[in-house]
Amino acid sequence: MSSVQESGAISLKRLQTACESCSLFQLCLPLELAHDDLEELDHIIKQRRPLQRGEYLFQMGNEFRAVYAIRSGSLKTFTTTDGGEEQVTGFHLPSELVGLDAITTGTHPCSARALETTSVCEIPFDRLEELGSRIPGLQRQLLRIMSHEILMEQDTMIWLGKKSAEARLAALLLRFSSRFKARKFSACDFNLSMSRTDIANYLGLAVETVSRLFSRFQTEGLLEVDRKHVLIKDMDALQRMAGADHTN
Amino acid sequence: MSSVQESGAISLKRLQTACESCSLFQLCLPLELAHDDLEELDHIIKQRRPLQRGEYLFQMGNEFRAVYAIRSGSLKTFTTTDGGEEQVTGFHLPSELVGLDAITTGTHPCSARALETTSVCEIPFDRLEELGSRIPGLQRQLLRIMSHEILMEQDTMIWLGKKSAEARLAALLLRFSSRFKARKFSACDFNLSMSRTDIANYLGLAVETVSRLFSRFQTEGLLEVDRKHVLIKDMDALQRMAGADHTN
DNA sequence: CCGGGACAATGACCCATGTCAACAACTGGG
DNA sequence: CCCAGTTGTTGACATGGGTCATTGTCCCGG
Numbered sequence: 001m002s003s004v005q006e007s008g009a010i011s012l013k014r015l016q017t018a019c020e021s022c023s024l025f026q027l028c029l030p031l032e033l034a035h036d037d038l039e040e041l042d043h044i045i046k047q048r049r050p051l052q053r054g055e056y057l058f059q060m061g062n063e064f065r066a067v068y069a070i071r072s073g074s075l076k077t078f079t080t081t082d083g084g085e086e087q088v089t090g091f092h093l094p095s096e097l098v099g100l101d102a103i104t105t106g107t108h109p110c111s112a113r114a115l116e117t118t119s120v121c122e123i124p125f126d127r128l129e130e131l132g133s134r135i136p137g138l139q140r141q142l143l144r145i146m147s148h149e150i151l152m153e154q155d156t157m158i159w160l161g162k163k164s165a166e167a168r169l170a171a172l173l174l175r176f177s178s179r180f181k182a183r184k185f186s187a188c189d190f191n192l193s194m195s196r197t198d199i200a201n202y203l204g205l206a207v208e209t210v211s212r213l214f215s216r217f218q219t220e221g222l223l224e225v226d227r228k229h230v231l232i233k234d235m236d237a238l239q240r241m242a243g244a245d246h247t248n
Numbered sequence: 249m250s251s252v253q254e255s256g257a258i259s260l261k262r263l264q265t266a267c268e269s270c271s272l273f274q275l276c277l278p279l280e281l282a283h284d285d286l287e288e289l290d291h292i293i294k295q296r297r298p299l300q301r302g303e304y305l306f307q308m309g310n311e312f313r314a315v316y317a318i319r320s321g322s323l324k325t326f327t328t329t330d331g332g333e334e335q336v337t338g339f340h341l342p343s344e345l346v347g348l349d350a351i352t353t354g355t356h357p358c359s360a361r362a363l364e365t366t367s368v369c370e371i372p373f374d375r376l377e378e379l380g381s382r383i384p385g386l387q388r389q390l391l392r393i394m395s396h397e398i399l400m401e402q403d404t405m406i407w408l409g410k411k412s413a414e415a416r417l418a419a420l421l422l423r424f425s426s427r428f429k430a431r432k433f434s435a436c437d438f439n440l441s442m443s444r445t446d447i448a449n450y451l452g453l454a455v456e457t458v459s460r461l462f463s464r465f466q467t468e469g470l471l472e473v474d475r476k477h478v479l480i481k482d483m484d485a486l487q488r489m490a491g492a493d494h495t496n
Numbered sequence: 497c498c499g500g501g502a503c504a505a506t507g508a509c510c511c512a513t514g515t516c517a518a519c520a521a522c523t524g525g526g
Numbered sequence: 527c528c529c530a531g532t533t534g535t536t537g538a539c540a541t542g543g544g545t546c547a548t549t550g551t552c553c554c555g556g
Contacts (some may be wrong), residue, residue, distance in 0.1 A: 079406070082491065087410060099404060103395030109402070127389075133384045140377065146394040147351035152355045153401040154337045154349060154357070158327070160408035161452025162335060165543065194506065204409025206544050211505050225506085229551080243330065414511065444534060454514050459535055475522080475534085498556090505550070514542090520535070526528095 018042055027095035027182065028069050029123070030143055037135045041175040045069075051114035057098070059111045064102035066124045070094045073118025076191045077110045078201075083140075088202040091115070091194060093179050099125075100146055115193040160204050168203045169213045170242035173223075179233060188232040266290055274316050275430065277371070277389055278479060285383045292375040294318075299362040305346070307359045312350035314372045318342045320368025322441045323356045326449075336450040339363070339442060341427055347373075348394055362385035363441040408452050411490075416451045417461045418489035421471075436480040 019030045020038050030038055046066075050073070051057060057068060060080060075092045087112055092098050102108045103125070132139040159168045183186035192199070196214075200207040217223040222238055224231040232238065267278040267286055278286055294314075298321070299305060305316060308328060323340045336494035337358055340346050350356045350372070380387040407416045440447070444462075448455040465471040470486055472479040480486065 087406050089405060101395055101398045104392045104399060109399055133387060135379060136381045137386065139381060144352045147349055150349045150397055151352060151357055156334050157337060157404055157408060160405060209543060457513060
């Protein structure tokens with residue numbers, strides 16, 4: 001899953017960010033920006049030391065200062081209920097922006113934790129906003145990204161509300177598949193960086209159910225699974241499964 | 249539930265919109281704008297003939313031209329699956345903006361239908377965007393509203409994923425309660441403009457379950473229910489119910 | 497190469513909630 | 527004011543998926 005991976009020791013000089021040379025360029029914020037505007041954006045972006053698996057990018061309740069674009073690796077976001085229970089609210093892949101849900105309140109409503117070694121671009125929000133008011137294309141792109149996030153969550157709500165366990169897992173797999181595809185990775189052959197527990201939590205199922213489903217999908221010839229590694233063998237069948245709600 | 253209701257015949261002269269005189273002023277887009285900026289906003293807003301119960305504000309697949317602020321009444325938004333099944337994605341009350349989820353694709357991903365007589369302000373999106381780039385406060389407010397929407401949907405995802413039927417209904421009731429309260433209506437005594445079927449659909453439950461729960465809440469003394477009308481008698485108990493997920 | 501701890505898979509059992517069916521209550525049109 | 531259609535309520539029964547318990551597997555450190 002990891003791609004652009006910084007090697008070993010962290011040099012003290014400012015790491016090169018340069019959106020223009022980033023392989024995620026077309027999916028991330030910069031899309032459609034002119035060369036000069038891009039340079040301005042580059043200047044406000046800070047590159048941070050890569051996060052190790054399990055490290056937090058931010059925690060629920062932290063003051064909101066920046067949004068983060070993922071360069072490589074992956075994150076999960078989750079809230080913690082009063083009872084200490086965790087609820088996973090999303091998994092995030094390279095080029096995606098996290099932290100947007102903190103704008104309203106000025107406080108992060110969820111925590112973000114690395115699922116593997118992960119590097120991010122930090123984009124201070126006050127400066128992004130200021131820049132947005134000068135560069136209409138940037139502003140538009142920001143609204144578009146947020147709108148897209150709303151859309152994706154509506155989709156998720158549909159699975160959670162209406163669909164059977166198998167449809168939910170199928171939908172999850174398809175979503176990952178298309179996200180990888182958009183990032184020029186294989187749509188059929190990928191690693192899931194999160195644990196079964198995280199998947200189950202996200203889908204609102206018991207771990208055991210998820211486990212059983214993976215097994216069943218495998219015996220039915222839809223997938224080949226080996227731990228984190230997934231190979232999709234029958235995309236159409238998955239699609240059919242994901243489509244059917246349990247009223248059928 | 250309806251409040252600012254236009255009476256009978258529709259005059260041909262442009263109806264008075266004037267955000268400044270709107271009772272929803274503080275909750276809606278205009279918040280924090282200076283007088284002059286408000287006037288500019290007023291100029292791009294169109295007032296449409298009120299929608300009757302069951303009328304569509306827009307339909308899934310329609311081209312995205314405008315976002316809509318609800319003045320009075322209420323709407324539901326929903327998608328229709330290939331199988332013709334309906335999935336309710338939200339209920340919308342006065343001062344709320346609908347249509348934001350269409351920004352990314354330029355096409356409405358869901359339909360919006362009036363649950364009762366409902367009047368809305370139409371805000372053409374191209375002009376709003378243009379205005380936003382000139383008025384930073386407006387832009388900020390727009391981002392804030394979208395961020396808030398993301399937040400609310402995450403919350404919804406949590407109910408749907410993790411919670412028992414009773415917790416879901418309790419959470420729904422509490423959400424309406426606080427939304428009415430924010431709009432200076434009673435937090436304990438209100439009408440639900442949508443049918444049981446819509447509620448059930450939204451919560452991912454069977455109508456029968458919703459019906460039974462209403463009855464049970466009533467016998468347990470938490471509520472008094474009479475058709476659409478709800479009187480909350482024990483807010484704390486509801487809160488406790490909404491909090492507990494079915495892992496407790 | 498071995499051992500411990502986390503993670504994953506599988507089986508047996510049970511409960512919450514869905515389904516089906518009958519009925520009751522309300523609503524609007526004539 | 528009545529009747530038909532729609533919407534809501536209630537009961538009996540079925541089942542998907544949760545829970546608990548056991549066993550298997552991987553992975554890392556020593």
